[in-house]
Amino acid sequence: MPLTRNRLKNRLLFVILTFTTSLYAQKRATTAIRITEKITIDGKLDENSWSLAPEATGFVMYEPDNGKKESPEKQSTVKVLYDDEAVYFGAILQDNPENIMREIALRDDFKTADHFGVFINGYNDGQQDFRFYVSAAGTQMDCLATQNNEDYSWDAIWYSSVKITDKGWVVEMKIPYAALRFSEKEEQFWGINFYREVRKYRQKFYWNPVDKNVGSSIVQTGLLEGIKNITPPTRLFFIPYTSAYYSDNEDGKETTFKAGMDIKYGINDSFTLDAILIPDFGQTAFDEVVLNLGPFEQQFNENRPFFTEGTDIFNKGDLLYTRRIGGAPSGTITIPESEEVTELPSKVNLINAVKVSGRTAKGLGIGIMNAITERTYATIKNTNSNESRKVLIEPVTNYNVLVLDQRFRRNSSVSFVNTNVTRNGSFRDANVSALVYDLNTRDNSYNLSGDFKFSQVNDIEDKTGYSSYISAGKTSGKYRYNFSSYYISKDFNNNDLGILFTTNYYNLNGEVSYRILNPTKHYNTFTVTGNVYSEFHNETNRLQDGYAEISVNSTTLKNDYIGYNLEVKPFDTYDFYEPRIEGRFVKIPKSIYGNIYFSSNYNRKFALDIQPEIWISDEERRNYYGMFISPRYRFSNKLQMIYSFNYGLDTNNKGWIAFEEDDIIFTRRDRTTITNSLTGKYSVNNKMTINLTARHYWTYGENLEYLSLQNTGELTENSTFNENRDFTYNNWNFDLSYTWWFAPGSQLSFLYRNNAVARFDNVNRNYRKNLDFLFNNKLNSIFSLSLRYYIDFNTAKNWI
Template identity: 55%
Template sequence: MPKFYSSILLILVFIHFSSYGQKKTLQAKSTVENIVIDGKITEEAWKTAPIASDFVMFEPDNGKPISDSKKTEVKILYDNTAIYVLAVLQDDEPNKISKELTNRDVFGISDHFSVSINGYNDGQQDFRFSVSAAGVQMDCLAIEDSEDYSWDAIWNSEVILTDFGWVVEMKIPYAALRFSKAEKQTWGINFMREIKRDFQKYTWNHIDTKIGSIITQEGILEGIQNIKTPTRLFLIPYSSAYYQQNNFDSDKTFKAGMDIKYGINDAFTLDAILVPDFGQTKFDNAILNLEPFEQLLNENRPFFTEATDLFAKGGMFYSRRIGGEPIIQPETKINEEVTDYPSTVDLINAVKVSGRTEKGLGIGVLNAVTEKTYATIRDTITNVSRKEVISPLTNYNVLVLDQRFNQNSSVSFVNTNTVRNGNFRDANASALLFDLNTKDNTYNLYGDFKCSYVNDVKDYDGYKTAINFAKTSGKFRYLFSAKYLSDNYDINDLGIIFVTNYHGVYAESSYRIVNPTTVFNTFKASQNINIDQQNTTGKIQDARYQLVVKATTLKNHYLEFLFQINPLDRYDFYEPRSYGSYVYKPKSIIGYGQFYSDETRPFHYEIELSTEKFDEENRNIYRVFGGTKYRFNDKFSLSYNFEYTRMTNDRGWVDFDNDDIIFAERNREILQHYFTGKYSITNKMTFNLIARYYWSYSDNHEFFTLQDDGYLMPNPGYSENKDRNFNSWNLDFSYSWWFAPGSELSVLYRNYALENTNLVEKNAQDNFSNLFGGNMTNIFSISLRYYIDYNSLRGKY
């Protein structure tokens, strides 16, 4: 391995560092005139502002100049509070401009204009602001590999449709950006225009798709100087009222609290929630989980999704740990039963500070405290109840230091710390990361070293390291990767990891087109090989070859095909649920195909088919997924998706019987229906409907005992009923009104039920009837959030 590291470093030393292509420069013009955001361009300042023009196609025909019939011109003004953006987008067929009304941050079937701003001009992170032709706002924090649309800034925009195209006017306050304290500002900037009906995107500064990096290919904004930015202090008080009812009782709840955002300076921001309320966040998709690992859940709470790009560094932070399930199962005596076991732990408060210095040092600190939580246990003889701690008062802390340099490289340090009050488990984990790119973004070297320490009944520590080398530009690209994880590497107190104690190698090569052909707009084919070997036994955990083809046709239909072969016998060290045990996993072949029709048409559909055939008699997995969406008009649309999975002769753990580990051969089916509807009254007022029904069962027909060599031996004497039948229903019907910038009134009706038994019912209608005939919970809630800018208060009082 040392020779490998040395070779990689020598490659980087002798790589030719070519210079960037010429970047366009735009001058921002200072103004003291009151700029009204109405799209009418009546102010005198706009008439003499410099113009950004000569847009170039980004995709599909990269590098092609925009036609005169779609001429696009952009101007920028600024004062002490904000920058102002004006875009005039010509279109020789204005009646064909796409303009679907959607929720905020949903692009939909619309033409778009966006501005990307990098206040440090360091090629690392963009603040992106987009507006559709229907006037809907989208904004995100963007790094090279991802866009975070959970981030919502407060800014103004207005769109006017004209007989020559459309006009966009924006006001982006400095509070929505991050930049240095320099008297003369130099920002990275780019503008993008999307013409939806032609599947075309154009940018002001040319972005060469043969180069893997986009942010480093922005133009330059100059002219902003001697600005005196106002105090960045924002108060967001809220109040919520809930009424909940089920078959047994009802409950009324009122909550009030406040979020605070404070700009420590132009670069750093403090976010705090004083009294959390996540009652209207999207429901989790409950499933029948028979896997040895917990279900990985999406984060839907705004505080943990907004502006969290720093905290995602290195994959050390899984925010659902905070306020997740309790960590302790209460101990009960023979005559006791648990009558109340909370499924989650309440959050007391949380605060985060994040930003970046003028020299590129990003700093992020997040701290959260969850309350002490009890289960209630009742004595069935005396009827006396007692309480037992299932989650102590806990403090969670994340620290991130991320130093950027050379426009496109970084070195990072991450630390996570979990401290539980009393004699409970504590944990600490750290990571050192490096991400190095050549100046022309041709090659990338990425690696990490991570370590963990757990203070429990028995202390233990572990580590993980990895290195990756890739060619990241051109039609042909490749990647080589190696990693090692020790036995006791454990970040699961504040992060999430499933598999440890192995080492592996991975290699990938790919080919793509960068301009359309006579058949495809886009095309990419890749193949990869992966081998993972368990450290203690030397047995293979994973060994696969995979071929993937992805393409978009000239009519904007999307195609994807995958072929995978697992040619070696493998061993699963987690399915037995017993440390040191493992079970044989046979060879298999996987096939997958997807077709996704042109989404710009009123009727859109998609279908996915996959199958896996194992090297065991009649052991197979079949899956079909289908979806349709119909857009009745720019305001109203409905969609329906279904998923069906069937597993024949699946084998998995079901029980411990004294010293034996019991497996079952079983048939499983999963059926899921997902229905959504949207009606937008305006670009700030929308009704939304989401309904999901999920049914799954596991029907065991033969039992086995796991042997020490990983193979299964029939166990005809085992007769426990370990079948499972699981039904889940969720419905959310909501009304949302953004009545002022950053201020929202939302009304939600929620209806849900869950059934989980060991009596398999294979009739779908009976399952549906049993679920709705059981204990159904109904919740009605109203929530009001109001955004207050400290400067507006100061101006009034």
């Protein structure tokens, strides 16, 4: 019987779907060849052994055109060798040499360059990849990757070299077994994938195809066969360091010397111990402090290497905020009028820290982290006798985290998390436990996730609380959706080792989205998302927050990014936190917010990021206007500068400022905030870089009227409060650093840093006068030199 047009169309569609499914379902394999010949890592692949190794070819595009085969003129070929010490990778990446982008950068910084990567899973279990990248400029990047995270703070000892040819570029890599994790079995079967980025066209390829519609790339790997009779080496590394600091400020000059050591030890082929003895974080990036007038603390990024490296398992359940460790003291000071505080430390010194983490052959991940901080005292002076005394504001404190994470079916997990803070003596203790689940169907099309948490705080008054979260949705295809709900009790509190802003509410949230899976005639990527959110106070059922939002994220065919966002709050809401008194609230009128974000293709020498935004309240003259502009220019493959300007004008803002007997005092004010930032880098080569970071944050506010908060949440005029609450605040930071990776894993760094903070009880709108005051009166300068040397036990024993 002849085929009808519809039947022919359906059969053709079936053939296309079958071909596409088979393309992604296949698990490619390649074989490593054992060698005895010495391999010189020079990017030439001229040893005879390379000619004997099988070729891994046929890369498939990951983005933007997912599933498309690489073109013949950009063919990629990879070969694998191994011996008793290491595994070797050689890659021949064809391309027009003029199209290969080669911006030089420091380690772990991708910048604007072509890249080749090797992803290795020694257990082939879809749990964790060891990823090694090298750019066409020779820069190394490496990370530990899990299903939802890449940790680039992890650094391994490995070797690479690249060479540009008339047909493209060549990569040669040597990865010692000490940098990997694998079993002690006689024959190894490793999960493997090879990655290539053609930066000029923003194209990314994998050797084993990765379907963006299925899920994480970590479970879509090929297979490396042929490796036999190798022995996991002793994984013992010592990283001794020494540093010197010289500070100069209005209080005088000071010179400080420090020395210590980090230790990394492989307990077995699965678990690793990391310990830090006498820590030194003096050269970590500065915090971008703002003048915070709200009821909640400012949250900062973690910049200390020990607390960022290999911590994915510890972040289960979102109970850990490591800035608590060595953060501000927990104690308070109450003194009579005849005394004053002359010295109040802003942070507590860390004595040492240790963590053990790994995963068993049956998928059970175990993480234990422990840190101890020292006693910290404030100094109190008697103004009559001039005698001083010490007051303990933080005792010796032990911080502990335990995580048990059972993974199954390569894409799902159930976890138990416990955090505990024990302070010596009568100070506050805290304990929080959580059961966390993340369940996905076998084809990664649907997800069910959530948690249940319980907290206990032992203080003057013991309190317990709990919270629960559940989310379900479709996670694949063009159309996706998600529904979630969260309940948190009034006394739930994980702030001793975590961070939490709001409690005592429940919410409902729904989200739907549409995206293109392959480029169209106008876009490489396009996603539109709609979201409806509502949040209610537990005890009164008043609406705390509620909005409908729609956002668009897109990338044009020229790889320019354009995003739009519109949020409407159609109902009045009630803020239970701004009044600072339990049970009181302030009424927030309905509002609308919108922004547009444009980011031009960073491949161009000149690129621009710009974002205008506006927030309009239903209340008269209550608006916010913002503008972010950030031009960047790449002068050469060595030199780049980025300038950022951020402006915000908040008109008729109403916020808490004081208590007056039983009255809660608010103010109506206009506030202007301007932030100027400049970053730059000059790469002498791929191991030596000079970096510049400068930031000036300036904000001022003028109080227009004082108000009293009524029990209804309304604000009425207050004619009795007459204190001056105008302000001008400046925060300046400047870092100029030189970094040299003089040996694998070993670093010499020099840093010149200055910073200053100034606050006035008046409005100063003169920008130059603000800067002059900072530089002439408040500037604190620090010179520091740090040397870290990475010692591999397997190498050191040969020295002995």
